[in-house]
Amino acid sequence: MNLLSTIGLRAALRVLLTGVLLPGVLLTGVVTAEQVPLSQLVQNLKSDEVETRRDAAYALAAFGPEAANAVVALGEAIDDRVTQVWNQATQALARLGPLAADAMEPLLLKMDSNDEQRRYRTAHALGR
DSSP states (O other): OOHHHHHHHHHHHHHHHHTSSOHHHHHHOOOOTTTSOHHHHHHHTTOSOHHHHHHHHHHHHHHGGGGGGGHHHHHHHTTOSSHHHHHHHHHHHHHHGGGGGGGHHHHHHHTTOSOHHHHHHHHHHHHO
């Protein structure tokens, strides 16, 4: 599955137009540090703009092991009020598996959520 099929055409176009990701990302479906600096994606997770936070979370979820340096920011992003942001931040942590150990505490706190979907996704991340 590539990034385009993951986030859909509308979101992919927004990503392309806002410059969060470079055009090559949409063609390959692979996000690398050469295409978008990890530090920029981490900064984007803290944006006031919902779309910017969401797109950064999607990108980090696709980033792979190189996203290990974003664990703290991803751990903070799981508190986001926007479902797509916290969901993708949780997915990114799940994909990091043991590399996401520094996010264990924020993840465990989410297990008390009233939101069944949040608990489910958090349990998945913790199991990885």
